[in-house]
Each structure stands twice: as C-alpha cells, then as structure tokens.
Amino acid sequence: MENKIVLIFVLAFIPTILGRNATTGTIVVDATTTIAETDENFVCFTLDIWPHDECRWSKLCVWDGHASMLNLDLTLPIMNKAVQAFKSVRIRVGGTLQDKLIYNVGAGFQGTCHPFQATKGSLFDFSVGCLYMERWDDLNNFFNNTGAIVTFGLNALLGKYKTQGIQWEGNWNYSNAEALIQYTVENNYQINSWEFGNPHISYTFINSFWYLDQLGMASMYNTKVYCRQTLIGGFYGVIKSSTLLPTPDYYGALLFHRLMGPRVLKIDNNVSSDLRSYAHCSRGRSGVTLLFINLSNATDFIIDLENNINLSSGKRNASKGQRVKIDSPREEYHLTPKDGLVRSSTVLLNGNPLETTKEGDIPNLIPVYRQSNSSIHIAGWSIAFIVVPHFVAPACN
Incomplete structure (x- = not known):
C-alpha cells in the first residue's frame, strides 16, 4: 500500500456560522515527494x-x-x-x-x-x-x-x-x-x-489575496525567486512611502518567508475555486505548513486533518482516513481585514491589529495554538497559515 499522507475534508454542509455558510470538502496532500523546490530566499522585493x-x-x-x-x-x-x-x-x-x-x-x-x-x-x-x-x-x-x-x-x-x-x-x-x-x-x-534588465489597491488587504496566491502558485512551478515590485515606492510598495507603514502584503510576505520552506508538496483541491490551498515543508523544522486563501465572503470552510499514518505511535495504521490522534498543538496564523473591510490598510493577525511601534519595530507575529486533531476554521475573506509540526512528511526529511 502506498505510503501517502493525506489531509481530508469530509464533504458536508453544516449550518451557518455568524451569518455565513460553513462548508467542508476534500483536500489531499502527498507528502511523500516534492513537486518543486524554491530558493531558500524565495520572497524578494525590489528597490527601483x-x-x-x-x-x-x-x-x-x-x-x-x-x-x-x-x-x-x-x-x-x-x-x-x-x-x-x-x-x-x-x-x-x-528597474x-x-x-x-x-x-x-x-x-x-x-x-x-x-x-x-x-x-x-x-x-x-x-x-x-x-x-x-x-x-x-x-x-x-x-x-x-x-x-x-x-x-x-x-x-x-x-x-x-x-x-x-x-x-x-x-x-x-x-x-x-x-x-x-x-x-x-x-x-x-x-x-x-x-x-x-531586459493601481490604487496594493496597500489594502484585498491585494494580499492576489499576492499570496501568486507566491503559492509560482512556487509550485519550480520558480526559484519571486520579486515583488517594490519594497517601497510607486503604487505597489509593501511599505507605503507616504506613511512609512507596512502594508498587509508586507505581513503576508513575512509569514510566507518565515513559515513556508523551499520544498513544495502536491495538493489536490476539489473543494471550491474560492478556497486556494498550498502546502510546503515547514521552514527550519519538521512537519508541514499550509497556506489557505478564502476568496469567498459568503462561505467559511471547516477542515478536518486526517492521516493514514498513526502519528501517536509512529506506525502505519491499516485504516485509511483515521483522524490524527496526537496531543501536540499546531500553530495557526489567521489574517483578516480590520472591520471586515477588504480595502482596509490594517490587517489583523488572529483578531489583533498589526501595528509598528513609534520606534519602527515590527510587531511580533504570534500564532494561536490548536490541538492537531481539531478542525480548522477558515473564515470568509481570510488568509491562514497552518503549521503542523508533527505531521509526518517523508519528503521533508
């Protein structure tokens, strides 16, 4: 039997949460082999x-x-x-x-x-x-x-x-x-x-849907480096020149750089075109990090992680699709726009606004911790990085 690690969402439709539909589907991640590999410094910016x-x-x-x-x-x-x-x-x-x-x-x-x-x-x-x-x-x-x-x-x-x-x-x-x-x-x-060498939405949360989706997709096609135009300046800097404040894209890029390693894993997503999903070996540690981008404001997604390997004992379980039964926590980083307005220039991390100090210090990016066998909730119009450190992935060894 092929030794594959899978993440499975069970197809279902459940009652609305906070006025939105909540839907589950099926996603499979093959963590036995990589499909591409980026440079260690995949995220890049330009100075024009x-x-x-x-x-x-x-x-x-x-x-x-x-x-x-x-x-x-x-x-x-x-x-x-x-x-x-x-x-x-x-x-x-x-430039x-x-x-x-x-x-x-x-x-x-x-x-x-x-x-x-x-x-x-x-x-x-x-x-x-x-x-x-x-x-x-x-x-x-x-x-x-x-x-x-x-x-x-x-x-x-x-x-x-x-x-x-x-x-x-x-x-x-x-x-x-x-x-x-x-x-x-x-x-x-x-x-x-x-x-x-051979316009006005880039400072807002809505642009992060496009930017992080591009990072995820480019990495799947063996792109080594993805340079964002620009670090500062123009209509599209990740630091806004008029205020010298980091934009939502800056924080998305920082999380991608810190969490997503260079090894890219295959992921099959039959849930919805509104839910973009990417999987990498975690950077600098064991396990897998997933990036989810929910482009829908009307639908939340409830995700169950399942595995055909019994992670609690480290031995293969004969029953496919058994729920991951480990007590170790996973890390979750949920990005949402302030007040639910996708054109907001302020991004929230797990409900808290990301703001620099008067001295220009970048705020700490603190995750919330969830038990690895619990469901993941991806809210409408949100972006989430999910780090599962004990998710067995032979391709990441």
Missing part, C-alpha cells in the same frame, strides 16, 4: 531607480516620497527593521531606468555625475542618470546592516544604439559595469548576484 519627479501616471508623482534607491533615506528605523525582520531577504536593486544609469567610478568614466532629468522624447523620457560611489557605499552599509541578499541590475545598453522600434544593436560597453564590480569587490561589499 525612478527619480522623485517621475509623473507619467495621470500626472501622479508616485515616487515623490523619495522612495528610490537613489534618494531613499536609508537611516529610517522602519526601513531597517522591516528588512531585518526577514533575517535574510533578497532585494533586487534596479526600468537601470539601462540609463552610469556609475562614477573607474578610468573609463568621463564627464560629470548628474541625476536623472525628465527629457521628453528620450528613452523612457529621462536623460542618463548617475550613481555616486558615496551613495553606493551607503546602500551597501544598509544591505550589510539589514542582512539583505542583493541582486543588482546593471546597465545593459551602454555602447548600444537604437535602430528601429525597440531594437538595439551594437556591442555592449562593459567597462563601466566592470569598474563598479571591481570597486564593490575591493570594498568587500557582498552583492550576491548581478543581472541585466
């Missing part, structure tokens, strides 16, 4: 390069809060503590204008170092901009102090010329990039990798 006067979006200057890597105040406590909370998170530095950014370093650098200037008719409607090495020093001090793992986007168009449409030809002039890399190595800056 747009200057503060980039105002092309309906005359809205979305970068006027000085939120790019060229002008962001790197001494802000919230910026440092928000990144430090991940312990190690990948930050991609770059559209990286192909117009030069570096004032090396014998090959000529001219003076000017910031980007709006130049209508030029590529991306901006002139060439320049990165001072003093700023590069400051950035690397920030990366070192926060433990960030950095991917930096190099200028891939230097030396090339535009022929027609979006076609560029000619040989890449790598001397300026080489000088930057050499300067970086000489100063012992730890850039992990170098790369070439």
Whole structure:
C-alpha cells in the first residue's frame, strides 16, 4: 500500500456560522515527494531607480516620497527593521531606468555625475542618470546592516544604439559595469548576484489575496525567486512611502518567508475555486505548513486533518482516513481585514491589529495554538497559515 499522507475534508454542509455558510470538502496532500523546490530566499522585493519627479501616471508623482534607491533615506528605523525582520531577504536593486544609469567610478568614466532629468522624447523620457560611489557605499552599509541578499541590475545598453522600434544593436560597453564590480569587490561589499534588465489597491488587504496566491502558485512551478515590485515606492510598495507603514502584503510576505520552506508538496483541491490551498515543508523544522486563501465572503470552510499514518505511535495504521490522534498543538496564523473591510490598510493577525511601534519595530507575529486533531476554521475573506509540526512528511526529511 502506498505510503501517502493525506489531509481530508469530509464533504458536508453544516449550518451557518455568524451569518455565513460553513462548508467542508476534500483536500489531499502527498507528502511523500516534492513537486518543486524554491530558493531558500524565495520572497524578494525590489528597490527601483525612478527619480522623485517621475509623473507619467495621470500626472501622479508616485515616487515623490523619495522612495528610490537613489534618494531613499536609508537611516529610517522602519526601513531597517522591516528588512531585518526577514533575517535574510533578497532585494533586487534596479528597474526600468537601470539601462540609463552610469556609475562614477573607474578610468573609463568621463564627464560629470548628474541625476536623472525628465527629457521628453528620450528613452523612457529621462536623460542618463548617475550613481555616486558615496551613495553606493551607503546602500551597501544598509544591505550589510539589514542582512539583505542583493541582486543588482546593471546597465545593459551602454555602447548600444537604437535602430528601429525597440531594437538595439551594437556591442555592449562593459567597462563601466566592470569598474563598479571591481570597486564593490575591493570594498568587500557582498552583492550576491548581478543581472541585466531586459493601481490604487496594493496597500489594502484585498491585494494580499492576489499576492499570496501568486507566491503559492509560482512556487509550485519550480520558480526559484519571486520579486515583488517594490519594497517601497510607486503604487505597489509593501511599505507605503507616504506613511512609512507596512502594508498587509508586507505581513503576508513575512509569514510566507518565515513559515513556508523551499520544498513544495502536491495538493489536490476539489473543494471550491474560492478556497486556494498550498502546502510546503515547514521552514527550519519538521512537519508541514499550509497556506489557505478564502476568496469567498459568503462561505467559511471547516477542515478536518486526517492521516493514514498513526502519528501517536509512529506506525502505519491499516485504516485509511483515521483522524490524527496526537496531543501536540499546531500553530495557526489567521489574517483578516480590520472591520471586515477588504480595502482596509490594517490587517489583523488572529483578531489583533498589526501595528509598528513609534520606534519602527515590527510587531511580533504570534500564532494561536490548536490541538492537531481539531478542525480548522477558515473564515470568509481570510488568509491562514497552518503549521503542523508533527505531521509526518517523508519528503521533508
């Protein structure tokens, strides 16, 4: 008999809870083998390069809060503590204008170092901009102090010329990039990798449905790193530049990073298209962590975890579908919007608002504990991370 571990919801329909329907279904997790594996630092954010006067979006200057890597105040406590909370998170530095950014370093650098200037008719409607090495020093001090793992986007168009449409030809002039890399190595800056480059709901809870669903789905297809545009700035930063407060997406990403390990497990979900479900080996410990996303406001889901292995004795049970009979608790992290409003910019963790301190400290993410053989309740319009530390998963050994 195949040694599979399953999570089973029994098909049923039960009376309404708090005015909503409560429904159960069947989900199977095969924890005997992995279907994909991500990088250890799957969650990633970007620091863009747009200057503060980039105002092309309906005359809205979305970068006027000085939120790019060229002008962001790197001494802000919230910026440092928000990144430090991940312990190690990948930050991609770059964006559209990286192909117009030069570096004032090396014998090959000529001219003076000017910031980007709006130049209508030029590529991306901006002139060439320049990165001072003093700023590069400051950035690397920030990366070192926060433990960030950095991917930096190099200028891939230097030396090339535009022929027609979006076609560029000619040989890449790598001397300026080489000088930057050499300067970086000489100063012992730890850039992990170098790369070439080839609207108003992102601050609210409703966007977390999309974002965490994308993280879960991307991991299933062997995606190694998923970079969110951006850490701060634009319409879509996980830290809002106007308030310097973390958004609901920030806390969702932080939980994903802390709880979901790189090994991805197969999960069959025949419950409802409104209930998204993903399973990973837990990060840094035994067992399995599940991510549930309930897209329905009208339906709650009641979940029973069942297992064909008798976890209390560690021996295989001949009866399939036997309830997990162990006394050890599981951890639950339930994210919901404040006052039930999905456009709220405040997220609740197990009913408590997540708010930074005046000093910019990120709040502790404290789970609730439930017995592993009890049912799981996924409320309407909610997101839940469920950590089952004693769930036997051979694929996670």
